[in-house]
Structures are given as structure tokens and as C-alpha cells.
Amino acid sequence: MTEIATLGGGCFWCLEAVYQELSGVQHVESGYSGGSIANPSYEEVCSGATGHAEVVRISFDPTQVSYRDILEIFFTIHDPTTLNRQGADQGTQYRSVIYYHSPEQEATARQVIAEMACVWDAPIITELSPVQTYYKAEDYHQNYFRQHPLQGYCAFTVAPKVAKFRKMFSDRIRPEA
Template sequence: MTTTYVLAGGCFWCLDAAYRALNGVTEVLSCYTGGDTARPSYEQVCTGRTGHAEAVAVTFDPEIIPSDVILDAFFTMHDPTQLNRQGNDVGTQYRSAMFPADDAQREAFEAARARAGELWPGEVVTTIEPLGEVFPAEDYHQDFFAKNPTQGYCLAVAVPKVNKVRASFSQYLR
């Protein structure tokens, strides 16, 4: 039985690439959620006016990779102390947010955020928001890093995040 978590922590290309490196992750969908525009486009989300975050829906098998590892990896691959930004990516669409599907996920997300607070200097600003409708991002965003490994953003931003997850969670690598 698989579980899906919807998480936002900056550009979805980075989260997508890092999660795909982990054994037990069966699917990663780059998506938009947390806003109020139906079926937003990437261009609309980039304006910061739709309310959506760039997110990933990570589906995994908790028999292979524990839920806590999925969540701890989330707090490893982005800086949860940056409000509405990740590095040079600025705007509410790049916020650190978790979108629980039910009360059990909310409890797990709260516990993970508390663990992250013990590790990161400064206040963890990750929000826990209601899971609204999830809109898949355009096809070219799906598995972007694998399709564009020499793209400048991937080399400068995604590679260090993927490497950090690989180093921290080596026992769960594919």
C-alpha cells in the first residue's frame, strides 16, 4: 500500500530530482496546489498571484522507505527558515508548505516540522495548509532534471540538493 504526501519547498524541479533518487518512491508528480485559480499554468503561478505553490506529490511505499524519512528528506533538501523563497527563487509560489490529506498526515507533518526546528538555526516557517485541489504541472516539468541534466538551474541549484539528500539518506538510495 502506498502513501502520497504533497510538499512544497521551492522549485519543484529540485524536490522532484531528490525524491526520485530514493528507493521506495514510486512516483513524483510536479504540481501546483494551495491556491485559488482553477487549472493554473506555470506562467500564472510564476506571477505569485494565484496563491499556488510549486509542489510535488510524492508517492512511496512505507514498507520500503519510512514516512519519517520522506519528511526528513524534505527538510534536508530545502531551507525551511526562508519565508516565501528558496535562494534566488522569491515569491509565495516558492514557500515551504506541507499539505496533509488527513489528520494522520497532519500529525506526521507537525512532528517532522518540530524535528526540523531542532536541526535548523532560526525559525522554521514551513506552513501546514489544507490540501486543496492538486493540478499537475505541464509535461515538460515532470522529471525535469533527468530530461535536462546540463541545464544551468539544475546544475547550480538541483544538483547540490540532490547530493545533500544522497549523503544524508544513503541507505535509501536506488
């Protein structure tokens, strides 16, 4: 049995790199969701005019990793209190968003958000919406960190998030990661 989680928390390269290492995750794909046009390009999304968020679509085995676990990691590796911004990345495409795929996912997300409100010093502004049309990002965005670990953005932005995940969730790293 496979479930899907669709999350946006800044640049999709960061989320993709972390979730690729999580035990129980079968596949992670970078893409776009939540916008107004079909099949947007990266350039169109970056313009802010389409309304899409950069997201990852995570296929996972719920017998190995729960949706709750996926969300707890999500709230650990990005800042859910900043509107349309993660670090130096700014724009609506970098918003914090959970696109739920079922009423059960919505209920779990609401519960986790309420619990995480005690962890953060500012209010959580993560958008919670039913899943919308998803578009796979261009091929050069897929597996980006694995292919370009020494590229500047990867070394200074993605790598620290992966390191934080590895430190905080060492018991959840997939064996081959």
C-alpha cells in the first residue's frame, strides 16, 4: 500500500533531499501545485504570476513511516512561520503549504500544526488545502542535491537541512542513504 504526501516548504530541492533519505519513502518528486495555469515552467512559477508553490510529492509506505512522521520532519526542516519565504528564497512559490489527500491527512495535519505551535516562537502560517493539480517539475530539478552537492545553493542551503535531519532523525534514515 502506498500513500502520497504533497508538501511545500521553500525550495523543493531541500525537501526532496531530506525525504529521499527517510526510511519508508518510496519516491520523491519535485513539482508545482496550487496555481492557476496548466503545466507551468520553472520560470513562470518563479515570476510569482502563476500562484504555484514549489512542492514535493512523496510516495510512502504507511506501514514503515506515518504521515504524522512525515509532517513532524516537515516542521523541523523548514520555518513554518515566515510568509512566502525560506531563508534567502522569497516569493509565493516558497510558501509553507500542506496539500492533503484525504480527510485523515487533513485531521492529522491540523493536529500536528496545533502541537507544533508550542515549538515555534511565532504563529505557524502554513497553508492547509486539499490537494490541487500537481505538475512534475522539469527533469533537471529532479534529484538535484544528489547530482549537485557542491553547487553553491546546495552546499550552503540544502546540505545544512539534510544534516539537521540526519542528526535529529538518525533512527529514521533509510539504510542505503
